[in-house]
Amino acid sequence: MLKISNYSNLILKDISFILKENENLIILGSNGAGKSTLAKVLSNLIENQSVELFDKNISTLEDKKRVELINYVPPRFEIFDEYITVYEFLELSFIKSIKKEKINEVLKLLGIESIKNRVCVDLSSGEKQLLLLASSLIHNAKITIFDELTANMDISRVKEVYTLFKMDYLKQKIIITHNLDLAFHLKYKVLYLQNGVIKFFGGCEEFFLEENLSRFYKNSLKVVDNHLVVNL
Numbered sequence: 265m266l267k268i269s270n271y272s273n274l275i276l277k278d279i280s281f282i283l284k285e286n287e288n289l290i291i292l293g294s295n296g297a298g299k300s301t302l303a304k305v306l307s308n309l310i311e312n313q314s315v316e317l318f319d320k321n322i323s324t325l326e327d328k329k330r331v332e333l334i335n336y337v338p339p340r341f342e343i344f345d346e347y348i349t350v351y352e353f354l355e356l357s358f359i360k361s362i363k364k365e366k367i368n369e370v371l372k373l374l375g376i377e378s379i380k381n382r383v384c385v386d387l388s389s390g391e392k393q394l395l396l397l398a399s400s401l402i403h404n405a406k407i408t409i410f411d412e413l414t415a416n417m418d419i420s421r422v423k424e425v426y427t428l429f430k431m432d433y434l435k436q437k438i439i440i441t442h443n444l445d446l447a448f449h450l451k452y453k454v455l456y457l458q459n460g461v462i463k464f465f466g467g468c469e470e471f472f473l474e475e476n477l478s479r480f481y482k483n484s485l486k487v488v489d490n491h492l493v494v495n496l
Contacts, residue, residue: 266334266407268306271314275301276460283438283453285318288429290447290468291440292480293457299440300339302457303409306438307336318406332359335405339412341392346385350376350395353384357402370401373433374424389416397425401433409438414446422446444485448472448492456480 266283275298283289291299304310308322308330315322317333325333343353354367371377376394379387387395393416400408414422422443429437429450441447447454447468454471456464463480464471472492477485485492 265316265318266306267316269314269316271305271312273301273305273310276305279305279314279462281455281462281465283436286436288436288450288452289438289455290450290452291438291455291457292442292444292447297457298460299457300411301460303336303411303438303440307334307409309336328359331403332405334407334409335400335403336409337396337400337411337413339415341384341387341396343384347383349381349383350387351380353395354398354402357399359403366402370398373401373428374398390418390421393417394421397428404434407436407438408434409440411440412442413439414441414443426450445492448487 265285267281269280271279279302291302293299301310305312306315308315308325311323313321313323317325317330322330322334351367354370355362358366367380368377371380374394374397376391376398379391384392384395393413397410397413400410414425417425426446426449429439437452439447439450439452451468454464454466454468455462456471458480464476470476472487474486477483477487485494487493
């Protein structure tokens with residue numbers, strides 16, 4: 265279970281919600297709404313005493329225990345040494361002992377075995393995003409937060425990520441995205457942020473009702489035959 269109570273800072277205002285164990289969440293909102301800031305608060309990258317993880321205040325957890333419980337995957341690939349190989353980077357993703365068979369399994373699952381010996385600096389932006397995904401699968405925290413994971417991916421790769429998210433490779437997921445089609449089809453619970461304030465927290469079907477699409481997206485979207493389309 266993930267719980268945040270009455271959290272505020274310069275960007276976020278009085279944030280409170282509860283996410284039950286094994287419940288997945290999509291976080292939506294315009295640029296500057298506070299989505300990434302919220303993710304960093306939930307994972308304690310912005311230190312606080314307002315978040316509880318599985319009935320433990322996040323501020324009291326040792327680093328090793330916290331990373332077992334929650335993992336924040338940033339929107340951009342950043343590493344202290346970009347000249348290590350993909351395989352070497354994935355070895356750093358293990359919390360405990362390195363298991364080479366697990367690395368090979370994840371590389372095969374994502375179809376990126378061919379890049380395992382390449383140095384990270386030579387990867388395309390899309391390949392770097394896949395590497396972040398591979399790392400999260402190996403890390404496999406109880407809750408994984410993805411911050412704009414699919415932003416630089418080809419459409420075919422986004423479809424593969426969607427399929428992966430629908431499976432049980434990761435225990436519990438929080439996904440920050442601007443991809444409303446992905447959000448619509450994943451059917452996760454939705455949190456919508458606007459100017460640092462939670463304006464919606466509830467079921468996917470309710471969020472994508474015409475009245476809410478009109479409220480949040482000014483009649484620019486509509487649902488037609490179970491597809492989300494631009495309303496021109």
